[in-house]
Amino acid sequence: MRWGRVFAVALFFGSSLAVPSCVEVTTPKGAVPANCPSGTTNCNGRCVDIGTDVKHCGACGTACPGGLVCSEGVCEISCAKGTTDCGGSCLNLDWTNQSCGECGNACPPGELCAEGVCAKTCPEPYTKCDGKCVDLQTDEGNCGACQAACGTGEECKAGDCALACPSGSTKCGGSCVKLQADAQHCxxxxxACKAPAVCAKGSCVGACPSDLLPCDGACIDPRDNPQHCGACGNVCAATEECKSGSCQCKTLCGTACVDPQSDPKHCGGCGKSCAATQTCEFGSCKCKADAVKCGSSICPDLSTNADHCGSCGNECASGAICSDGKCGCPIGLTQCGNTCVNLLTNKSHCGACGAACPGSYYYGNPLVCSGGQCVCPTGQTQCDTGCVYLESDASHCGACGQACTGGKICDGGKCVCKAGFTECSTGCKNLQTDAKSCGACGQSCAANEVCIAGACTCAAGALSCGGACVNPYNDTSNCGACGVVCPEYAPDAGTGYCMSGTCYCGGFAQLCGNACVNVSSNAAHCGKCDNACPAGQLCSGGKCG
Known part of the structure; x- marks a missing residue:
């Protein structure tokens, strides 16, 4: 449903309230608007803009065929420049309250669309007119003042309506004339031409050329002259124009041929409807003689207008309607402060004004208002931490406070191991990779072993020597390779050790063969390996003597 002011007498409830807040509201379900806002038309109980509504394009019930859009009350292949196709409706996203900046982006109540952004007030130099921001200096529907519409053929310049002559015509005084054929402006x-002279192609002549007709002192072209269409005196109706010598519909709104000069439903153009308190005069909506004016040209129905309820400038509260000149909330809504709310669903006023549902928790989801009570959303249960899903919440699995442990997750309200894990006495284990439960619960791998595909194997860099995984980088019994033993303790040299897969001797000893020796005192390796001293000599300081 399009947004609009609601003017339904049967929907009024509550007392008068007048606050400085202007919003747009929808017509409650089942209600029929008594009076639609300016610029909209009542189509079977709905206020629609027949200038853009694809289901009511140009007239109520005139739907555009599939693939076409509604542009200025006419079904077209594509939208005009400056407008965007929003579901078949050609909208100006800079100024459309229900599609502000992008299709479907409706401004909140109390805000309006200004240059593609929802705002509380209109920016300079724009003025709020009937819930929209307009430029009173250039807007032809609000020229100089709200609802001061220019007539057909006029344009708004500096806040005044001025005659805008069509192509081929010139403004002479207050009229648009064709200088090529007008006997008074030839x-x-x-x-002016003096009788019996006539005006032909901008000159006063004695007789008309063969391709023109002499009608009322002017040489006219019967192919396009609405006063002499096809023949002298054949006047086209106000809704028609002369084309190829025949009168044809000039303005087609949907399937209806209308006169935008006098039609209150299409005043000045398709879909530009006048309010019930206005008439259409020369393409402009004018206040009726008995209407009350609020400002220079605004004549609202004080009994139903929410901006001027009962008196000029008396605005109803947000969401309220005006009925019999009094502000009130529609059926099903209650006034809380300056707003009409539904106590059955409003989180800030749940069951009573000011009774707000808690909005946030340390854990869990907030409550919602349903049936006037703060409850958890459907499918959730209220625990001490908020609203939770007992089917999937690991802290409240199956019941409030029942937490899953040992790496378990909550599935269907039960604590279970996630896919790929097996429940063991110490928790959920992956038997394919867990070194303490490799292939089966509690089956641990030895040192330097890892669990791969459920089997204990030597870790990267380790060697399997004699059924055990060893580190060849520091194992003195398997130094660099299985079975390579580093020398044991030697009284004069110390103990051998394995580093980076190579055997070394401690202290000042050297590795000679498979033994650590002190070459400073060892007679068999004096000064260096295999340098033996002669019989009877000793080695001292690495020298025999």
Missing amino acids: GACNK
Whole structure:
């Protein structure tokens, strides 16, 4: 449903309230608006803009065929420049309250669309008119003042409606004339031909050329002259224009041929409807003689207008409607402060004004208002931490406070091991990779072993020597390779050790063969390996003597 002011007498409830807040509200379900806002039309109980509504394009019930869009009350292949296709409706996203900046982005109540952004007030130099931001200096529907619409053929310049002559015509005084054929303005304004001369192609001549007809002192082209269409005196109706010598519909709104000069439903253009308190005069909506004016040209129905309820400037609260000149909330809504709310669903006023549902928790989800009570959303249960899903919440699995442990997850309200894990006495284990439960619960791998595909194997860099995994980088019994033993303790040299897969001797000893020796005192290796001293000599300081 399009947004609009609601003017339904049967929907009024509550007392008068008047606050400085202007919003747009929808017509409650089942209600029929008594009076639609300016610019909209009542189509079977709905206020719609027949200038853009694809289901009511140009007239109520005139739906555009599939693939076409509604642009200025006419079904077209594509939207005009400056407008965007929003579900078949050609909208100006800079100024459309229900599609502000992008299709479907409706401004909140109390805000309006200004230059593609929802705002509380209109920016300079724009003025709020009937819930929209307009430029009173250039807007033809609000020229100089709200609802002061210019007539057909006029344009708004500096806040005044001025005649805008169509192509081929010139403004002479207060009229648009064709200087090529007008006997009173032949070739120039106020240059009249003297009878019996006639005006032909901008000059006063004695007779009309063969392709023109002499009608009322002017040589006219019967192919396009609405006063002499096809023949002298054949006047086209106000809703028609002369084309190829025949009168044809000039303005088609949907399937209806209308006169935008006098039609209150299409005043000045398709879909530009006047309010019930206005008439259409020369393409502009004018206040009726008995209407009350609020400002220079605004004449609202004080009994139903939410901006002027009962008196000029008396605005109803947000969401309220005006009925019999009094502000009130529609059926099903209650006034809380300056807003009409539904106590059955409003989180800030749940069951009573000011009774707000808790909005946040340390853990869990907030409560919602349903049936006037703060409850958890459907499918959730209220625990001490908030609203939770007992089917999947690991802290409240199956019941409040029942937490899953040992790496278990909550599935269907039960604590279970996640896929790929097996429940063991110490928790959920992956038997394919867990070194303490490799292949089976509690089956641990030895030192330097890892669990791969459920089997204990030597870790990267380790060697399997004699059924055990060893580190060849520091194992003195398997130094660099299985079975390579580093020398044991030697009284004069110390103990051998394995580093980076190579045997070394401690202290000042050297590795000679498979033994650590002190070459400073060892007679068999004096000074260096295999340098033996002669019989009877000793080694001292690495020298025999």
